[in-house]
Amino acid sequence: MILLTYMAMLKAGRALLFLEGYRPSDGAQHKTVVEVTSIILGEKYQDLTGQFEIMRRKRNEMTYEAGGLISTSEARHSLEDAIALLKEIYEQVKIKNPQLEMKFDL
Numbered sequence: 001m002i003l004l005t006y007m008a009m010l011k012a013g014r015a016l017l018f019l020e021g022y023r024p025s026d027g028a029q030h031k032t033v034v035e036v037t038s039i040i041l042g043e044k045y046q047d048l049t050g051q052f053e054i055m056r057r058k059r060n061e062m063t064y065e066a067g068g069l070i071s072t073s074e075a076r077h078s079l080e081d082a083i084a085l086l087k088e089i090y091e092q093v094k095i096k097n098p099q100l101e102m103k104f105d106l
């Protein structure tokens with residue numbers, strides 16, 4: 001589950017970068033998305049974007065190394081973090097494009 005929630009956060013982060021006119025270049029794209037998302041959202045969301053970075057590292061471990069298991073509570077927490085990040089990015093999108101209307105059943 002953590003890979004799915006991380007990928008949701010990554011795609012939302014990429015959308016935020018695109019909205020701001022940025023595009024990550026080849027090499028370290030995931031890290032770039034996490035870092036720039038953190039900068040755009042600011043200090044108010046430092047804890048949440050910090051969790052995004054932790055999830056990025058765990059995804060790397062699970063993908064490229066013999067990563068450890070993820071507990072049920074950690075998976076549940078990752079889902080909560082993903083939902084919170086997506087909601088904030090959606091708010092940023094609405095500021096840039098007030099006509100955009102999406103419905104979330106979370």
